[in-house]
Amino acid sequence: MEFAERVHAVEPAAPFVISNLVSELEEQEDADIVDLSVGQPDVETPQHVIDATKDALDAGHTTYTPSNGLLSLRESIAGYLQDRFDLDYGPENIIATPGGKHALYETLQAIVDPGDEVIVIDPVWSSYEPMVKLAGGEAVHVGTAPYDFQLEPALDDLEAAVSDDTALIMLNSPNNPSGMVFSEAAFEGVRDIAVEYDLPVLSDEIYAELLYGDKEQRSLATYDGMMERTITINGFSKTFSMTGYRLGFMAAPTDHTTQAGKVHSHSVSCASNFVQRAGIEALENTDIDAFTGDMMETFEARRDLLVDLLEERDINVMVPEGAFYVMFEIDSDDDMEYCKDAVREAGVGLVPGQAFNTPGYVRASLVETESRIQEGIDRLEDAGFL
Known part of the structure; x- marks a missing residue:
């Protein structure tokens, strides 16, 4: 068979390359x-x-729903965004999607034409650039590694990346993979650039509820001039620990939801009926502060342990401010092979920095107990990886 050039232009998601290898070794x-x-x-x-x-399921909610989602779910999402982030959206501004990932995909399909440029901030989540390529666009990278993964010092680089072909800026804070939370000055800088050059911004805020300590972050759409040009992406996977439910959403001006809704209706039809109803329950009846507070207390203890273990070994590591990841530098010319070997030889799963366009680093998720994190670092050290 002959396959489309857009498919040849992308590789399998690197995190799944490692997780698949982990599963293979565990099972076989x-x-x-x-x-x-x-x-x-x-x-x-x-x-x-x-x-x-x-x-x-028992009530028979196994049928199609309206394509953009149940009205009751979209009303609940709008209420959640108002209560938690001071965002004034109505149900007409919401599309419920099978995971936040598909909200990203639909947005790029709706906005990007072949030859368009999309500005992404490195380290960038591994699916952003492939999604841009699948839409026919080209990702233009703005790096933050020289600035301790913060965006504010890179704002001049961001503005310099804007061209006549720029169709969209993609922003992710709290950031996956770095765990950094961009400052208010950084968000204001993005706002100034977006307004000056009349650009839409996709703000991926899937980790917005997962902040450490007293850290805060305003939603980008609340900044002056941004409500009409921001596509806010969020979902249920992280905040409510519902990854397998595959339920996310976008909130945006109605001209965007109208056009993205076409992509949605012709690709996935709708998110699963019973899953949407579970989403309503999550939004309406969860004590979010208590649930995420307990989660982040656990992740903070793990974060502090991992950072201490790495710093004790003179490894360069930034202390994350949100999400549940830690990125650290490694001494290797090929971080993908480093991670594959770390699984095979040390029994530790890590994601290579090249997956996030930041080679020379790896990402560790804080999803093992403190004792297992300690064991993982000991294994890496004993096997010569640290």
């Missing part, structure tokens, strides 16, 4: 892997959400 060789590669909380979905899922 019964290996014990300290898996720090996976991007999902090791926290049970709230029981009341699980019960609501069962109730929805």
Whole structure:
């Protein structure tokens, strides 16, 4: 068979390359892997959400829904965004998608024409550039590694990256993979650039509820001039530990939801009916502060342990401010091979920095217990990886 050039232009998602290798070794060789590669909380979905899922199935909610999502779900999402982030959206501004990932994909398909440029901030989540390429566009990278993964010092680089072909800026804070939270000055700088050059901005805020300590972050759409040009992406996977439910959403001006809704209706039809009803339950009846507070207390202890272990070994590491990842430098010319070898020889799963266009680093997820994180670092050191 002959395949489309756009498919040849992308590679399988690197995190899944490592997680697939982990699964293969665990299943075929019964290996014990300290898996720090996976991007999902090791926290049970709230029981009341699980019960609501069962109730929805028992009630026969296994049919199609309106393409953009149940009105009751979109109303709940709008209420959540108003209550938690001071965002004034109505249900007409919401599309419920099978995971936040598809909200990203639909946005790029709706905005990007062949030959368009999309500005992304490195380290960038591994699916951003492939999604841009699948839409026919080209990713233009703005690096933050020289600035300790912060965007504010890179604002001049961001503005310099704007061209007549720029169609969109993609922003992700709290950031996957670095865990950094961009400053208010950084968001203001993005706002100034977007307004001056009349550009839309996709703001991926999937980790917005997962902040350490007193750290805060305003939603980009709340800044002057940004409501009409921001596509806010969020979902249920991280905040409610519902990764397998595959339920996300976009919130945007109606001209965008109208056009992205076409892509949505012709690709996935709708998010699953019973899953949407579980989403309503999550939004309406979860004590979010308590649930995420407990989660982040656990992740903070793990973060502090991992950072201390790395710093004790004179490894360069930035202290994350949100999400549940830690990036650190490694001494290797090929971080993908480093990570594959680390799984095979040390029994530790990590994601290579090249997956995030930041070679020379790896990402560790804080999804193992403190004792397992300690064991993972000991294994890496004993096997000569640290």
